[in-house]
Amino acid sequence: MEKLRREDIKHNLAVIKINRSYKEGMSSLELYDVTRGCWKRRLESVKAAEYVLAVVFGVVKEVYEVYRWVSAEELNRETIPFDAEKEKGRIGFIGEVADNTVREIYFGKSVADFYMQGEAGTVKVILAKEKILYCRVGWMNAYRGSATEKPQGGGKYNIDNIGHEVYNYLGYNSRYYGFVEPGLYNGQTKNIDVDKLGGDKQSKSAENVLVVWLATKPGQGQYIVGWYEDATVYHGLRKVPEDAMSLRELKDHDCYNIYSELAFLVDPDQRTFRVEGMGHSGVWYGNPDVNTKVIDYIKNYSNDYEERIEAVDKNLDSIVGVERDAIVKIRVNQDKFRDGLLKKYHSKCCLCGVDDNSLLVASHIKPWAKSDEHEKLDPANGLLLCPNHDKLFDGGYITFAEDGRIIISERLSSNSRIFMNVRTEMEIEVDEENSEYIKYHRNKIFQ
Numbered sequence: 001m002e003k004l005r006r007e008d009i010k011h012n013l014a015v016i017k018i019n020r021s022y023k024e025g026m027s028s029l030e031l032y033d034v035t036r037g038c039w040k041r042r043l044e045s046v047k048a049a050e051y052v053l054a055v056v057f058g059v060v061k062e063v064y065e066v067y068r069w070v071s072a073e074e075l076n077r078e079t080i081p082f083d084a085e086k087e088k089g090r091i092g093f094i095g096e097v098a099d100n101t102v103r104e105i106y107f108g109k110s111v112a113d114f115y116m117q118g119e120a121g122t123v124k125v126i127l128a129k130e131k132i133l134y135c136r137v138g139w140m141n142a143y144r145g146s147a148t149e150k151p152q153g154g155g156k157y158n159i160d161n162i163g164h165e166v167y168n169y170l171g172y173n174s175r176y177y178g179f180v181e182p183g184l185y186n187g188q189t190k191n192i193d194v195d196k197l198g199g200d201k202q203s204k205s206a207e208n209v210l211v212v213w214l215a216t217k218p219g220q221g222q223y224i225v226g227w228y229e230d231a232t233v234y235h236g237l238r239k240v241p242e243d244a245m246s247l248r249e250l251k252d253h254d255c256y257n258i259y260s261e262l263a264f265l266v267d268p269d270q271r272t273f274r275v276e277g278m279g280h281s282g283v284w285y286g287n288p289d290v291n292t293k294v295i296d297y298i299k300n301y302s303n304d305y306e307e308r309i310e311a312v313d314k315n316l317d318s319i320v321g322v323e324r325d326a327i328v329k330i331r332v333n334q335d336k337f338r339d340g341l342l343k344k345y346h347s348k349c350c351l352c353g354v355d356d357n358s359l360l361v362a363s364h365i366k367p368w369a370k371s372d373e374h375e376k377l378d379p380a381n382g383l384l385l386c387p388n389h390d391k392l393f394d395g396g397y398i399t400f401a402e403d404g405r406i407i408i409s410e411r412l413s414s415n416s417r418i419f420m421n422v423r424t425e426m427e428i429e430v431d432e433e434n435s436e437y438i439k440y441h442r443n444k445i446f447q
């Protein structure tokens, strides 16, 4: 399958995942209608997109030119009746199939690399020319509200206090709030200059920004620790919504100035990309030279990672060739099973995106003890999960419907759902190969 490369993108695009509603053999009108609505995004956050890619399991099935982004009420879809309650506050677009010159750039290509595994975000805006904001924060290994670490460096505030960036990367309702201290002026927090990011004067915010998080490794230089894609950046600080505050122990850490549905944190030992040229301020708008290198690094990051895993695969093959000892064979086979899953799920929990390699569990869908020799090693019989989600899946507290949507047991209290990070909009990709295993789990393990 030919991959769409970042440099092929010549237009501002909205990439829309329609895995759930796509059906083989649907008419072009039906395809148009399921693609154009109704999505949970703010109108301002998508209006830059001139074309829409309809994507099914990573592949572009159609390309539309957008005439207008509108509220759900204005969509008038011929093949889908309007549901005022369900579509309240949602948006969509009016347009038509793109001209061939544009369509052939994108049609039939794979855009799987543009997504991170397990991300629930259905609509993602990709601009032809990226807008970048560099944000310097304190160094942490985990962020996500870690109770055992505090941010190192990243401004005077962090010397005696715990900076608000401790809650960066903590996902709630598929949103990641982010905090950066733009710097102080007369003891007051400065604002982010959203004009420089093509922002809107009235709303004092900028949309579709690539936010690159930088931190100084203690005693060393300043490195990229991760990024938020397609982010919204605010001029001033805003209050974190109350429901998202339920995950925060430090209740005075209640403000943010950035949010996104697509967050990527680099493993601490892989943070090797150094960024120079930033002044004393906590935020920087970059320069063309640095931006080009950074975008290149980010777009190639996932590819590099796959290559490294392939190298590990090859080593294991050579071990299998000479190893005769049965115990070692089992271990090698288990490693192969795990490596297969690491590769398939890009080394992330397929539900929440946890990407710490040492924590990820290769979980059998049909339990190992109940599986035959083939099933024990079949990668289709596995999910890559973080310890929490593995426990829940193993214990039958969660399972998946035919279309991949999560099904949550009533045994799991609403409190546990929050703390174990289980949300109704989570889904996995069910394909021909794993659907029988999932069915087994749904019927025999789920309670």
Ligand SMILES: [Zn+2]
Pocket (backbone or CB within 6 Å): 349, 350, 351, 352, 353, 354, 385, 386, 387, 388, 389
């Ligand atoms: Zn997880």
